[in-house]
Structures are given as structure tokens and as C-alpha cells.
Ligand code: NAD
């Protein structure tokens with residue numbers, strides 16, 4: 001990789017992928033300063049940043065990417081920006097779309113426009129494979145039409161349009177990444193893998209949507225970090241890059257691995273009423289990115305086992321996230337469906 005930056009802003013750096021990216025940057029580019037900006041919504045967690053925050057090269061600012069004045073100030077202090085900040089959970093988007101539009105569209109635009117105004121050298125907007133919609137066979141390429149099928153991906157696709165507008169209108173030097181499902185340390189326990197592991201540890205039912213045969217490409221978050229770093233340094237302005245590891249598996253395969261690793265019974269698996277508009281399969285062709293020299297380091301089972309073991313060994317982290325508010329959300333989303341399903 002060629003370019004070296006003096007200071008990188010990591011927006012949404014107290015979340016799952018953002019915090020992993022901060023730790024990655026400290027190891028891979030120790031001479032670069034890191035400015036973490038995060039609103040600390042329910043999904044942000046300062047504990048996820050602990051291992052890097054003592055470091056004098058890392059600064060934390062609590063703030064909203066939709067706050068124009070703050071973004072105008074902070075972007076003058078960075079030569080690169082990576083934007084992870086988003087509302088990221090499909091199930092919550094079905095309960096209330098408001099914050100998704102506010103952050104994933106308006107916030108994405110405010111930060112990008114501020115970065116363009118202050119001549120930020122490089123910008124990566126972190127998007128998702130969900131913008132394409134579902135696919136029965138084969139894999140999506142970057143030029144394919146975006147056909148998001150539900151609220152969260154609809155706002156992520158709209159956010160991408162704000163970035164392309166800033167590229168065209170104001171010369172923002174931005175590229176977009178479209179990553180598949182990530183797994184790894186520091187993912188909120190509302191998401192499937194950490195939810196299933198933490199429920200299994202507590203001998204609670206694992207709520208499986210529908211038949212559990214939905215397919216996801218499960219990429220280790222560390223591989224997503226190396227991909228984003230490469231696109232930041234070598235990606236072409238105005239281009240999108242699919243980021244997929246080729247680790248496709250059904251939800252049932254992942255659940256079986258979890259139960260086997262933790263020595264828990266299959267009877268914990270509980271099929272419940274499906275998520276509304278649940279995409280059956282996502283799949284992307286990552287050859288555009290691989291042409292830049294990217295290779296994932298984790299295959300499917302290595303990614304799954306590394307992640308399951310991390311949650312098994314780090315209860316201190318996820319027990320704090322399963323707070324009273326989380327239990328209220330859990331009851332709202334799953335309560336009736338689990339009661340209708342009856343005992344596993
Ligand atoms: P996350 O929900 O764990 O973290 C999001 C972070 O953004 C949190 O720390 C939250 O406090 C912060 N945030 C939310 N609104 C903000 C705002 N207005 N201003 C500043 N900070 C704000 O999400 P994640 O899983 O780490 O996802 C990060 C990014 O990667 C998102 O853009 C998501 O769409 C994308 N993505 C995620 C995955 C995945 O599998 N998790 C896959 C592909 C792409």
C-alpha cells in the first residue's frame with residue numbers, strides 16, 4: 001500500500017466494525033493519528049475501544065455525523081475519513097425507520113460534504129451488500145442495479161447516492177465498499193451470532209427466523225478491515241468495491257457450529273415467525289477488490305470458531321450490552337413470537 005496519512009477520522013468508531021478498524025490501524029499504521037467520532041447511540045460502546053484509547057495517537061470525540069458545524073471543524077483536522085457511522089440493524093429499522101434515514105442518509109451526506117469542502121484527501125464510505133437485494137443463484141457485481149428490499153438497505157443505498165453526489169458536485173475523493181455479513185469481536189448482541197452465543201451460554205432459546213435456511217457470506221471483521229484500508233489507499237474515486245470472503249453458509253449451519261462448540265443441546269434452537277421482507281440470500285463477486293491484491297485470511301470455520309470463542313471468553317463485554325433497555329427491545333421483538341413457538 002502506498003499512501004500514508006497523518007490523521008484518519010473513523011466515524012462510528014465505537015461500534016462493531018469501527019472499533020475493530022481502530023485497533024487494526026494502530027497495528028498496521030502506528031504513525032497515523034486516529035480521530036474517533038461517535039454519537040454513542042445504544043450501539044456504541046467505549047469498552048470496545050479500551051485496548052486503543054490509552055494510546056496518545058488516538059482521540060475520541062462524542063458527536064453526530066449529521067452535526068454540520070462539528071463535521072466542518074473535525075474534517076479540517078484529517079487527511080482521510082472512513083465513515084462507519086450508521087443505524088445498522090434490520091430488525092430495528094422495521095420498528096422505527098426515523099433514525100435510519102437521519103444517520104444513514106442525512107448524516108452520510110453532511111459528513112461527505114464537509115470532507116469535500118475541506119479538501120480531505122481520501123474518503124471511504126462503508127456500505128453493505130444488502131443494497132443489491134437478494135439473489136437466488138450467482139453473485140452481484142458492482143454495476144448491477146441496486147434493488148434494496150427493506151428499510152435498512154434502502155437507507156444505505158440512499159447514503160451511497162449522497163456520496164456519489166459529493167464526488168460529482170464537489171470533487172470528493174471517495175470510494176464505496178459493499179461488505180457482506182461480518183462476524184468477530186465487539187458485535188452488538190442484537191445481531192445473530194452474538195445473540196445466539198450469549199443465549200446459548202445462558203441456556204435460553206435461540207430464535208431462528210423461519211426455516212433457518214437463509215444464506216449469508218460470513219466474513220471475519222479483520223478481513224473487512226484490511227479490505228477497507230486497501231480501498232482507502234488504492235481504490236478509485238467514484239468506484240464501488242464488493243467485499244466478500246466466499247464463506248457462504250446457512251443460518252442453521254452457523255447455529256449448529258455454535259451449539260457444538262459450546263456443548264449445548266439442539267433443543268435450544270427455536271423456529272419463530274420470520275422477519276418481514278427477510279432477504280433469503282446475499283452474494284457478491286469480489287473480483288474488483290481482489291484485483292487490487294486483497295485476500296481474506298479467514299475461511300468460514302476459522303471465522304466462526306474464532307468469533308464463538310471470543311464471546312465465550314469475553315462475557316464482561318457482552319453482559320454490559322444486554323442491559324435493561326436491551327431486554328425491553330428483546331421482549332418487543334421476540335416475546336410473542338417465542339411464546340407462540342412454545343418450548344424448543
Ligand atoms: P454498529 O451498529 O455496531 O455501529 C455503528 C456505530 O455508529 C455505533 O458506535 C453508533 O454509536 C455510531 N453512530 C450511529 N449513528 C451515529 C451518528 N449519527 N453519528 C455518529 N455516530 C453514530 O454497526 P457496524 O456493524 O459496526 O456497522 C458499521 C458500518 O458497516 C455501517 O455503516 C453498516 O451499514 C456497515 N456494514 C455492516 C456490516 C455488518 O455485518 N455488521 C456489513 C456490511 C456493512
Ligand code: TDX
Pocket residue numbers: 088089090091127128129130180181182190191192193195207208209210214215216251275
Ligand atoms: O434473532 C435472529 N434470528 C435469525 O434467524 C436474528 C437477529 C437474525 N436471524 C437471521 C437473519 C439473517 O438471515 O440471521 C441472519 C443474520 O441476521 P443479522 O445478524 O441481523 O444480520 P443481517 O440482517 O444479515 O445484516 C447484517 O449484515 C449486513 C448487519 O446487521 C448489517 O448491518 C449488514 O449490512
